[in-house]
Amino acid sequence: MVTALLDDTALRQQAWDIAAGVVDPEIPVLTIADLGVLRDVAVTDGRVEVAITPTYSGCPAMNMIQLEIELALEREGFRGAKVRTVLSPAWTTDWMSEEGRRKLRDYGIAPPAAGSSRRALFGVQEVACPQCGSVNTEVLAEFGSTSCKALWRCKSCREPFDYFRCH
């Protein structure tokens, strides 16, 4: 619980940890810190303001994430916390942490290729199967079950899998 003894720096750290623990509703193994969506936490006179950056323009998970952050802070005693959206600079999959990429692979989703350049977008993509590690894979559908995913298939183990698209 928040007490008057904590100064703003300690409060900020506490609020950061709470916000950082909120997960993506569509990929619940990833926190918003793993995704690189959490940008800043500010505390002014005991009031918390969290800044997040949207992933894909039309991603419906963003409203949910915003609400989850407010609720998580409320549960821990931060009353009236606000979440604001920061557009600039624009989010890229390069901001996903190494930890996030590992968790994604363990969950069965191939992580985005690093270096979200146009070469990564248009070049020959080598995507490793998250099940068996083979790079003998092919794309089935460029647009998958959510804005962030494409559907791929492994030609070695025959398993279909999601690939988190470069952005």
Add this chain to the structure above:
Amino acid sequence: MSIASIQVSETPLVLYALRRADDALILGHRLSEWCGHAPMLEEDMALANMGLDLLGQARELYSYAAEVEGKGNDEDKFAYLRDVRQYRNLLLLEQPNGDFAHTMVRQFFYSGFADLYWRAMMKSDDAILAAIAAKSEKESAYHIRHSSEWIVRLGDGTAESHRRAQSAIDDLWAYTGEMFEADDSEWALIEAGVAVDPATLRSHWLKTVTDVVGEATLSLPKNDWMQQGGRSGRHSEHLGHLLSELQSMPRTFPGATW
């Protein structure tokens, strides 16, 4: 329509943001009309996903227009409470879906432009527009790749798919010129480094389009006469029908929530 349309103060920056927001909303709505009707499941998802990208772009641009205007309007009011004459989208984007070939050719012509346009806009002196451009550019890149593949598949497919793709190109070609036009309002922003002159992108766009169309064994019309009017609110009859569907709920039940 049972509730009145809003008034908009169309300063150059507000008008600029509304034009791009309207492009994204109207094309996004057209794509959403395919939901559940596409020729295969993967394509149904692709069209819905592209529509969602565009809806997201529209929301960011409307919100920015509202902030710049500062008159108490918001994204919903811009989308739901302006009538046909207040809409500023390109005529190309309000054209009916037609058959799948028409939808893909429309997508191909526009995404080819949007991809170049947003990439250039990333250097805008306006930080918010530059950030919106950085997102939209990546989304447009996926859209142009997807639609290019379809143009080749349709053009270089069966006699029937070739015929339909060629007919779509012939029907929609006259709407492509408007993408490269800029009026005085927009020139004020171009000179200030906020916007880019779309005419400078035309040769690059034409090269991409010519290459893909050539690979698809299709051809571009020789006709250079171009239709325009959307940017100043002079629309084809199709937009009114589209808006009556898009706006029916908020116009019939003002302020409804659920």
